[in-house]
Amino acid sequence: MRLPLLALLTRGPAHGYELKQDLEKLLGAAYPQPNVGQIYVTLGRLEKSGLIEGEDVEQSGRPNKRTYRLTDAGREAVLAWFEDTAEEPRVRDEFFMKLALAPQSGMADPITLINRQRRQYLNTMRDLSKLAASEDRDNKISQLLIEGAMLHLQADLDWLERCQEELE
């Protein structure tokens, strides 16, 4: 959550609740939203490490609210984040390990493992389709997030098919 928050603060100072709402609006309901507590904790840490600076703003009849702005070090961190390419997602290594070790242990049948795993992926795929249908069609970012998850899952399913072909 650190870098998305920093990236939002490049637009100008904001307080924690604002940042939460902006994230929600941007990513849509598809993305599991951090709760406001998590956001405050993260902001606290970012402040401690000098990437942002907080300032209390008085509000009439209400407790002060703390507004944060990006420091130069924070701006550098965001730049470096955009510079860097993201790591590739990895093959689900836990399932891979089960598959590799099933024949060794003699305690599970690889094909049964594959079938069970496929059922789970297919059900997840179904949930994602439903989510895509229920989510705002015009929220491109959110739709793309779901589509990305579906394509990853499709690749996982293709790989299971390859495993089954080879191990059957």
Next chain:
Amino acid sequence: MSDDAAGGAPAAPGPTPAPEPAPAPAPIVRAEGLTKTHHGEGAPVHAVRGVDLTVRPGEFVAVTGPSGAGKSTLLHLIGGLQRPDGGKLWIGGQRVDTFREARWAVLRRRSIGVVFQFFNLVSNLTVADNVELPALLAGASPKAARDSRAELLAELGLEGRERAMPGELSGGEQQRVALARALVNHPALLLADEPAGSLDSKGTREVLRLLSRFHQRGQTIVMVTHDARMASAADRVISFFDGRIADDAQLGGGRREKPGGVSRVLDLKE
């Protein structure tokens, strides 16, 4: 027996006497030990090797599996486009594996719509004629055929393309016309072999939306697909490997949700 409605799969069930509990409707498809070996050049290919399968009215079944697993062959057996070497087959409760071509042709015209993996449309007929032809062959009046055609094309978003030739349509449009053609006689069973075959993600979604809509209205569908997104729209997914059913999974209902549910796969990394 004449080629009458008894030869067809059940349409809407008639009124049942009130006091007795309605008997479970006959399966639309029932196969027992279905086998098919192709004898082309070289060694014989055992494409379908002992398949038992039941499809109930209203079900949407997807068949997935690697290339060459025998999916199309299975679909062709169910639609009577190829004859099994062994096993039994019932369509709408009627034993059909003993049928000759003429009776199969009647059964298909009345009760089975087929979308093939390749070459669905008659290339020198207009879109309108492609869709009307099966209706006319099944005995519909020209006016009834025209009306059904117009209704389906509108539903599939193809209004205004009636006079086009298949070659003038995009791949996605051609697939939708193929779907219209398969559905024009209101078949009890729709067999679709890779109905979104070579389409991109958007075209696939369109075809899928249409299939789901027909399914919601009660259309029974057996669909072959490589695309897991399409498969997951079905109620049931059959994994086909090497001529056999390796798994037959009911989707949705009764699943224990993993903690986090679907959000697990959407989670961005910390």
